[in-house]
Amino acid sequence: MQAIELISRNGLTFYRFPLLARFPEVVHGVFTRLGGVSTGPYTSLNLSYAVGDRPEAVRENRQRVLRALDLEELVGADQVHGLRESVVSATATAAATELPAVDILITREPGLGLLIKQADCQAVMLYDPEHRVVANVHCGWRGQVAGILGQVVSRLGKLFASRPEGLLAGIGPGLGPCCAEFRHFRQEFPPKFWQYQVRPGYFDLWRLSRDQLLAAGLKPDNICLAGLCTKCRPAEFYSFRRDGVTGRQGAVIALRPRQPGR
Template sequence: MGVDIFRFTVLDDVPELVHGIFGRQGGVSPAPYDTLNVGADVADHPENVHRNVEIACAALGTAPADLVTVRQVHSNRVMRVGKGHRGQKVGELDGLITDEPGVPLILRFADCVPILTYDPRRGVLGAVHAGWRGTVAGAVRALVLAMMREFGSHPEDIRAGIGPSIGPCCYEVGEDVVRAAAQAWGAVEAEPLFRPVNGRLHFDLWQANYRQLAELGVGQIEIAGICTACHSHRFFSHRASGGLTGRFPMIAMLK
């Protein structure tokens, strides 16, 4: 089977941008990392991970040796990168921005939210990893603010895609998440982001991130609306697998 690539509609007609969020098929890893696992911090064999990264890069026409990545730590830290960072893991952070062609960004997911942002006017690309901690910490807000600060982007020019990730249908959370959201946004503002299901609360990561983008005035926002836990045959899902699974990549690059 070949690879399975999700692309955002709002970014797919942009000739100077390549991007993709990969389903789990088309790789070489055995269960429970089957098959396109790019997570090096799970118990998959490093050679499998390396080969899977090559497969994903080849599908987009990017070079594995050029990838810029991070150690994802559920933060709201964002870094501006360029050609000088190619081939590097640039730090413990969760967001990357660049205006340089030929600098592929890669982040890794299994339920957390992959978000891409692109400003066609300034030619600026952004990518962020946002689980509940990153979402509550305002990671995607920080990403857009960094584009504005570093490159003079205007939010109304920016197109954003909120990718496949655990949906409000499946993302049951505890009191710690409810408290953190209330602290971040105020109880009244946070309340609509939680949905009662069978006496428990489900957190809507998609709306929580959408709202941050909308409040900044981002011009076009797409929500993929694909729940990784509901579709764990297609995407790696930490929750649906009981924690034993791979990580799928989001890769994006300016041509």
């Protein structure tokens, strides 16, 4: 099976994992920066309110994402490279569109899109077909050091009785082994990560995420990897490492609304 496929809908261009797309009850999209209204360094589908872009533009961009996926609501997180999760319900999102200080979003509520924003970090989305739970994780190198992927698998098990071997995961775009340079890796990474060094100072953080999911009990065939480097693909992706001041693309996963939106 192809790891990822490109979709164009309502003027937006996004990727999809065939592994997840075969479940009609799940909706997901790994968005590129194409098809939004933001300008300048944020051109064009910036989904973050926290990077200096005009809020009206971000609001419109988020509406476009909702329309492209035919969803009703989008909930994001004020991502902090921590390990906390939020189990999101419809009432929780009435209060805020950005949940404070979480890096893991989980829901069983149909129609509610879980948004992870990134520029170089990975968004890792998970689905448990047995218990109909979706999760989306902000997974940067700090999250990898802290073990966030093991954490989400363990939390899904505790909260919803998800079995690791029943979970499906898609690892989104991020810094590839071509660009993930860590000059101070001896201080930043534990020695067990050093095997992911592909040439002096460069690390394969994609393979690391895959291995962390395998270590948490997922099956190899249930993990797919986008394999797209955000820094190498300026036309498609924002990259903080490349540009500094820039936008954030989004990855969204949801359970399909019971009643189709609009």
